[in-house]
Amino acid sequence: MQFDSKAKIIISDNLSDDIDSILIDENISDIGLIVDSKVSNAESIKNLKTALNKKYRLRYNEIEINEPTTDMVNQYANEFRKNVPELFIGIGGGSTLDLVKAISVMSVHRGVVEDYHGTGKTFTQGIRKILIPxxxxxxxEVTKGAVLVNEKNKFKRAIGGKHITADYAVLYAELTSTMxxxxxxxxxxxxxxxxxxxxTAKCANEITRMYSLKAFSLIFNNLPKVFEYKENLQYRKNVLLGSCLAGYAIYNSDTGACHAMSxxxxxxxxxxxxxxxxTLLPKVIATNIKKGASQYATLYDVVDEVPFFRNANEKLNAFLEQIHSFKPFQYIGKTFRDYGINESNIDFLAERGLDLKSALSNNPVEFTLNDSISIYQQLMKESTLL
Ligand SMILES: [Fe+2]
Structure with a gap:
């Protein structure tokens, strides 16, 4: 059994002060700051930028990003290679953080990131980094991979390794209010x-499950309250910590069929x-339960304020009901049809959804092409009814 971790987690109530303390500890004078343009106007980020500018050599980049692409990595790595900063700070959603992780290794390696993308070639060094989700x-902010898309050949995979992983993950919940x-x-x-x-992963162990279970409890019991009590930052803090712990869990025990299909x-x-x-999650869980996956019963035990069941089957049914009636699903707002997906795409998407073999083989029960097609068919019917 093993559990790997690297990033030091800091739960922050004062972003500028906490970042300054890290920079002093690490003896840093030269910083590359990369910020997602969607959040760059947040007061705390503007204050951080001003504070850093006064004391350190700062190179500031504001980026517009949907998914991080290999082209973006190469473009920024070329720039930073001319004069490599001592440390990167990345602020943004997962796409921004993955981009910063990839830039932090490619700034100190020759060639293009495609040389490492799906090739098995490993990184030998990387620049230290602080990631702020x-x-x-x-x-x-804590995982060891950076998922990149190569738009030329439609290849989406993670590049990974210890040099890609952040040194610090700073959790500052106020920033998640910008969403x-x-x-x-x-x-x-x-x-x-x-x-x-x-x-529920096949390669989960006692330690990873401890992280997964706590993460599930924090997210499931607090996410609905984020919408209900918008002014109360505590619920956002709990979900942010849950998301980070879930990151440590997938770092070590990976995902499953839902991620493969996505x-x-x-x-x-x-x-x-x-x-x-x-969109896929409730259907994948229902399919897995139907095929005999029973681990979800333990997750039911940590849901707040639900009836108690002794019997595992009753717990599984009740868990599925909890998932189906989970309010945050209502805020997604869009269906697959809104993205141009219809009955004619199903076979292709279902087949391509089997490509991510690592996640698929990690699913608690065998997950087949027919399972995938059946899920798409159900989703298409439901979105027609809408
Ligand atoms: Fe994910």
Missing amino acids: TTSGTGA PDNVTAATGLDALAHAIESY YPLGIYNHVPHGTAVA
């Missing part, structure tokens, strides 16, 4: 999927990752 979703409701829902449900899929939806139809995962 502004969504509670991917767990990218609109549909993004809070999609990213929060992606984090929930990480907790669930890593818990990849082609992002590549071919540009469905945001969280939306794809959130």
Whole structure:
């Protein structure tokens, strides 16, 4: 049994002060700051930028990003290679953080990132980095991979390794208030999927399940309250911590069929990752339970304020009901049809959804092409009814 971790987690109530303390500890004078343009106007980020500018040599880049591409990595790595900073700070959603992770290794390696993307070639060094998530979703602030899309050959995979992983993950919940409701829902449900899929994963162990279970409890019991009590930051803090712990869980025990199915939806139809995962999750869980996966019963035990059942089958049914009636799904707002997916795409998407073999083989029960097709057919029927 093993559990791997690297990033030091700092739960922050004062972003500028906490970042300054890290920089002093690490003896840093030269910083590359990369910020997602969607959050760059947040007061705390503007204050951080001003504070850093006064004391350190700062190179500031504001980026507009949907999914991180190999082209973007190469473009920024070329720039930073001319004068490599001592440390990167990345602020944004999972896409921004993955981009920063990839830049931090490619700035000190020759060639292009395609040389490492799906080739098995490993990175030998990387620049230290602090990652600050502004969504509670991917767990990218602690995971060892950076998922990149090669738009030329439609190849989406993670590059990975210890040099890619952040040194510090700073959780500053106020920044997650910048998200609109549909993004809070999609990213929060992606984090929930990480907790669930890593818990039920074939390669889960006692330690990873401890992280998954706590992550599930924090996300499931707090995410609905983020919408209900918008002014109360505590619920956002709980979901952000849950998302981070779920990141540590998938770092060690990976995901499952839901994530495998989600990849082609992002590549071919540009469905945001969280939306794809959130839409698929209830159907994948139902399929897994139908085929004999029983681990979900333990997850039911940590849901707040639900009836107690002794019998495992009753717990499984009740868990599925809880998932189906989970309010955050209502905030997603869009269906696959809104992204141009219809009955004619199903076979292709279902087949391509079997490509991510690592996640698929990690699913608690065998997951087949027919399972995938059946899920798409059900989703198509439901979105017609809408
Ligand atoms: Fe995910």
